[in-house]
Amino acid sequence: MKRRTFITTTAIATTAATLLPGLSFSQNMISEAELIGKGNPDLVEKEGYRLRPEAAKAFDKMKAAAAKENIDIQVISSYRDYNHQNRIWERKYRAYTNKGLSPEDAIAKIIEYSTIPGTSRHHWGTDLDIIDANGKTSGDVLVPSKFHGNGPFCKLKEWLDKHANEFDFYLVYTDLPLRQGFNYEPWHFSYKPLSQNYLEQYKKLDIKEVLQEQQLLGSKAFTPEFITLYRQNNVLDINPDLLS
Numbered sequence: 276m277k278r279r280t281f282i283t284t285t286a287i288a289t290t291a292a293t294l295l296p297g298l299s300f301s302q303n304m305i306s307e308a309e310l311i312g313k314g315n316p317d318l319v320e321k322e323g324y325r326l327r328p329e330a331a332k333a334f335d336k337m338k339a340a341a342a343k344e345n346i347d348i349q350v351i352s353s354y355r356d357y358n359h360q361n362r363i364w365e366r367k368y369r370a371y372t373n374k375g376l377s378p379e380d381a382i383a384k385i386i387e388y389s390t391i392p393g394t395s396r397h398h399w400g401t402d403l404d405i406i407d408a409n410g411k412t413s414g415d416v417l418v419p420s421k422f423h424g425n426g427p428f429c430k431l432k433e434w435l436d437k438h439a440n441e442f443d444f445y446l447v448y449t450d451l452p453l454r455q456g457f458n459y460e461p462w463h464f465s466y467k468p469l470s471q472n473y474l475e476q477y478k479k480l481d482i483k484e485v486l487q488e489q490q491l492l493g494s495k496a497f498t499p500e501f502i503t504l505y506r507q508n509n510v511l512d513i514n515p516d517l518l519s
Contacts (some may be wrong), residue, residue, distance in 0.1 A: 312398030330466035362440035407431035456508035
């Protein structure tokens with residue numbers, strides 16, 4: 276779907292919802308600008324996070340439940356707008372190319388864990404990266420090994436495995452052996468009642484047009500083949516529970 280068509284469709288849906296309040300789709304419609312991190316979403320901002328109101332309410336309940344088990348869920352990252360994601364992208368791209376990597380190799384390295392601006396789930400205000408503030412550690416905290424074995428966040432990981440779904444939060448990038456795209460992230464959870472619908476709307480966008488329009492660092496390497504694989508592996512190859 277072309278961007279202008281998508282915007283028109285969204286506007287029509289919003290108008291219809293105003294005139295016909297019984298229509299159920301209006302509650303979870305999200306504009307193209309918000310889908311790619313350039314909108315002005317309604318967010319709750321407190322205790323170190325920014326989330327959609329519905330997601331924030333569910334998270335607060337999950338945090339309170341975990342606290343009863345002496346787990347202090349701390350948000351490392353939640354909503355990120357386009358500019359924030361682009362700063363991450365440019366910092367990593369320059370760092371890798373300054374080390375001698377080609378644009379293609381630098382991009383491949385970046386997308387092991389970081390998304391291309393305009394494609395991040397963090398743009399939606401439904402996703403967050405979390406750790407246990409009671410876990411004593413130093414250095415980088417978003418490291419898979421710290422969530423397993425004797426890692427400082429293994430208690431949190433075990434608790435989330437049992438209880439996160441009760442609050443409608445689901446792990447996004449699993450350790451399933453056949454999954455492709457981003458590396459395993461035991462810290463990244465998504466509020467399914469909103470993000471599932473947002474992903475369906477995002478899939479209607481022309482990602483090739485979105486990416487090439489932004490003229491990002493290294494974007495000359497965004498060939499049609501690369502974009503197709505990125506959409507297939509990085510955007511869509513996620514926890515199946517978030518797709519159904």
